[in-house]
Amino acid sequence: MELRADRGYLTTTAYADDRYLRDRLSLYEHQQPRIDLRQEVLSSLGPVEGKTVVDVGCGNGAYLGALAEAGASAIGLDLSRGMLEAVASPTAGLVVADVQSLPLSTGSADAALAMHMLYHVPDPGLAVGELRRVLRPGGKLVTAVGGSRHLAECNELWLPLLREAGLDVELADLGLLNGRLPVARLEELLRQHFAEVHLRMLSSTVVLTDPGPLLRHAASTTAATTSERQGVDLVRRLGESVAEIISSRGEFRLTTEVALFQASAVAP
Numbered sequence: 363m364e365l366r367a368d369r370g371y372l373t374t375t376a377y378a379d380d381r382y383l384r385d386r387l388s389l390y391e392h393q394q395p396r397i398d399l400r401q402e403v404l405s406s407l408g409p410v411e412g413k414t415v416v417d418v419g420c421g422n423g424a425y426l427g428a429l430a431e432a433g434a435s436a437i438g439l440d441l442s443r444g445m446l447e448a449v450a451s452p453t454a455g456l457v458v459a460d461v462q463s464l465p466l467s468t469g470s471a472d473a474a475l476a477m478h479m480l481y482h483v484p485d486p487g488l489a490v491g492e493l494r495r496v497l498r499p500g501g502k503l504v505t506a507v508g509g510s511r512h513l514a515e516c517n518e519l520w521l522p523l524l525r526e527a528g529l530d531v532e533l534a535d536l537g538l539l540n541g542r543l544p545v546a547r548l549e550e551l552l553r554q555h556f557a558e559v560h561l562r563m564l565s566s567t568v569v570l571t572d573p574g575p576l577l578r579h580a581a582s583t584t585a586a587t588t589s590e591r592q593g594v595d596l597v598r599r600l601g602e603s604v605a606e607i608i609s610s611r612g613e614f615r616l617t618t619e620v621a622l623f624q625a626s627a628v629a630p
């Protein structure tokens with residue numbers, strides 16, 4: 363199995379704590395125009411005041427804070443205890459759980475989030491079925507994965523470096539984008555379980571005048587963390603290529619793409 367869906371790797375390395383996630387997210391401080399994903403998620407959910415919202419694969423709680431501020435009773439669930447320990451916002455509960463087998467009663471939630479997490483799941487179809495099961499009739503799921511062009515300009519530099527180094531990891535583990543669950547496949551799975559599915563592609567650009575934020579992102583990926591010594595060398599070589607581009611063009615521009623889905627359990 364690819365490391366990116368391996369429970370042991372996810373809980374002891376990639377998401378042992380929220381360090382790597384924070385490193386990756388800091389890249390988007392350079393996004394122009396900036397996409398406020400929390401706001402996009404809240405508007406996809408509609409009014410949540412007084413509603414029970416489960417955030418599955420909640421990570422360090424980026425959405426839990428926004429949900430609490432909007433008056434929801436928000437419960438965070440994640441495979442990694444270390445991630446839940448990093449949640450700072452008030453919640454109605456934090457639970458270590460696998461999205462493929464949720465410890466929640468059928469029909470108990472008004473809404474569910476599964477943001478940037480379904481690509482880590484061994485059986486995403488089972489996970490989507492579980493998310494549907496815990497929603498009440500009329501409940502909503504909001505879920506997102508990266509689009510196929512997400513950070514493509516960097517992958518074009520990064521992937522050849524990794525292949526040259528002969529890294530012993532499967533291809534889906536290599537890139538800066540987790541490609542285990544393409545947008546079209548996620549849409550298909552959602553349509554199998556939900557009556558209505560809407561997709562919005564949110565695209566923007568990260569503009570860098572210094573390679574640092576991108577190198578922190580690359581250093582947090584599976585390819586770099588599987589071999590610390592090799593990882594350091596790969597990131598250094600990526601840095602040289604990016605620095606060259608910045609010195610010739612004045613900046614390095616990277617496409618960002620988020621596929622944001624809203625799925626309703628039954629038609630209104």
Ligand SMILES: C[S@@+](CC[C@H](N)C(=O)[O-])C[C@H]1O[C@@H](n2cnc3c(N)ncnc32)[C@H](O)[C@@H]1O
Nearest residue numbers: 377419420421440441442445460461477479482
């Ligand atoms: C990329 S982070 C996203 C965190 C948060 N949703 C966000 O968008 O900021 C992926 C999260 O999914 C969690 N995760 C991975 N596999 C999971 C599973 N099978 N069930 C529940 N959570 C899982 C990881 O521990 C990690 O916290």
